[in-house]
Amino acid sequence: MSQITILGAGVMGLCIATELAARGVLPRIIDPAGKPGSQACSWRAGGMLAPYCEAESAEPAVLRLGLDAADWWQANGAEVIRRGTLVLAPSRDRAELDRFARLTQAHQPVNGDEIAALEPELSGRFPRGLHFATEAHLNPRAALLALRDRLGERGIQIETEGTPTGLVVDARGLAAKDELADLRGVRGEMLVIRCPEVTLTRTIRLLHPRIPLYVVPRGDGVYMIGATMLETGGKYRVTARSAVEMLSAAYALHPGFAEAEILELGSDARPAFPDNLPRLRRRGGTLYANGLYRHGYLLAPAVARMAADYLVEGRKPEFMDEDHP
Amino acid sequence: MPVFYGTAVESPLMLGTAQYPSPAIMAQAFRASRAGIATVSLRREGGAGQDFHNLIKDLGVPVLPNTAGCHSVREAVTTAQMARELFETPWIKLEVIRDDDTLCPDVIALVEAARLLSDDGFQVFPYCTEDLSVCGRLLDAGCQVLMPWGAPIGSGRGLNNPYGLRSLRAHFPDVPLVVDAGIGLPSHAAQAMELGYDAVLLNTAVAKAGDPVAMARAMALAIEAGQLARRAGAIEPRDMAAPSTPLFGMAVLG
Secondary structure, three states: OOOEEEEOOOHHHHHHHHHHHHOOOOOEEEOOOOOOOOOOHHHHOOOEEOHHHHOOOOOHHHHHHHOOHHHHHHHOOOOOEOOOEEEEOOHHHHHHHHHHHHHOOOOEEEEHHHHHHHOHHHOOOOOEEEEEOOOEEOOHHHHHHHHHHHHHHOOOOEEOOOOOOOEEEEOOHHHHHHOOOOOEEEEEEEEEEEOOOOOOOOEEEEOOOOOOEEEEEEEOOEEEEEOOOEOOOOOOOOOHHHHHHHHHHHHHHOHHHHHOEEEEEEEEEEEEOOOOOOEEEEEOOEEEEEOOOOOHHHHHHHHHHHHHHHHHHOOOOOOEOOOOO | OOEEOOEEOOOOEEEEOOOOOOHHHHHHHHHHHOOOEEEEEHHHHOOOOHHHHHHHHOOOOOEEEEOOOOOOHHHHHHHHHHHHHHHOOOEEEEOOEOOOOOOOEOHHHHHHHHHHHHHOOOEEEEEEOOOHHHHHHHHHOOOOOEEEOOOOOOOOOOOOOHHHHHHHHHHOOOOOEEEEOOOOOHHHHHHHHHOOOOEEEEOHHHHOOOOHHHHHHHHHHHHHHHHHHHHHOOOOOOOOOOOOOOOOOOOOOO
16 A cells, blocks of 8 residues: 545544544645644534434435444544434424424424423423434534544644645545535534523524524533525625524524623535535545535545545445546 | 516526525426526625536526515615626516515515616516505516515415415516415416416425425426416306216106
8 A cells, every 4th residue: 555645634634544544554644734723614513413414405325424423433532422413493483393304314203391301491492393312413623633633643643734645635625626626615604602501412403494503512601503504605704694693593592692602703615516415536646535515524434434445445435426547 | 488578488487596405406406397597696695606606507597686685775786786797687586675584575665676776777577565556666667577476485385365466467467477485386386377477486395395306397397287277268166066068868767
């Protein structure tokens, strides 16, 4: 096995490095930032490991490939919180809940009392919901740093510059758009707030015809709130409208969020192919791994496994593009 | 086929481009529906989204940009000007909203914005209510097409006021009329065509269906059925049964 150089230390690059290392192949990693951080859109992700919920709008492959993501992350040093997802809707938008239930599996309908048993602070606020008991979440930043540390223990450091040697694995996300013409950016905006007055222990999704919202607990009263889905490539911009909408939706979920301290307002663009599914693409001496879209932490393990199987054992991956040699 | 501002359009179905599971599914839905026009929102999808614009241009149908999300005359006019530059078309679907829960058109602001835009050379497709006076004012303002709602946007409730839509058709027999918004089922779309409307504009009913591509096809078939029925001339409903088989020659028993 000749040398492999991975470009990009976001979720895709680090997961591929981890899978390669597990097969005894120690790659180089090059990322100008030198460490996982805000250069990667995965830094601003929600960290939901929610394959069943995602199936509401995603292809069946996303569910299938995402099913063992939680196990993968746990096995690779991330703290995975397995408390499921609670999907709620304001009473006037009950139809949204029915639609969501129809398009997804592995959920249990819950009534007001059952919602209160799961999340006491939501007592009396929502008459009905759906509980996806097997889903999980993690803290994306801690998870990436855990991968980085484990790779470091194997002697793999993230280089800030240098010439790639051997086969190149391009995991630069949207930055690879200069070479992947069919890649596009789908903008997302997110907030991080601290609100010790509100205690929620699992991912909550609030359905709304215009402003769907999710809240992911980060522990210590910190919550990540996201996220918009805008078909624009523009990257570093949070509009007042999005901030207002997300905050009012959070307030509708729990009025206690009105007192929250805003720690961070972030915006980034997720790399996506036209079918919103990930892809490996071999072109000459480069293997591109890209297009995780809004499913970074959910799909990166499966895509990384495919990439490593291909690179180490020559096994043809499921999501390999037509233009491989 | 409908004609808007002198341009003949291939199909009476106008399909929106928002909320699909992926651009690939959106493109398949367009092919299945054979929609004649693609509508696109400037504010939510526009801005820097050159990639998405290219995907929309690739659909190969005329683009009707809209001013969704605008709450004032000024916002709507500015958005329309951006749209004209971006999509190189004088067409603009004019939406001015007052209330975010019903997304009911602000008809007062709508008429004013329609006049400003028409004077500026735009060909305005106003998203309006079925109010006869408002529609008259929009025509006075320079509009040559009217797009009354069937029901609030995304509600899927169908035609809330068939009487109002029918009388609008009767009042303005020569103006192209489009039912815009509120369509949830193919039967709603068929009903609009049966009422003599020239076209139907919908988005959510297809994009958020369990299988958007199949629903796109269902809408196309329903619209074709409604259009054929309108041309065929329907019978009037009546209270008493009218036998469809001639009675003479029937055996008289006992």
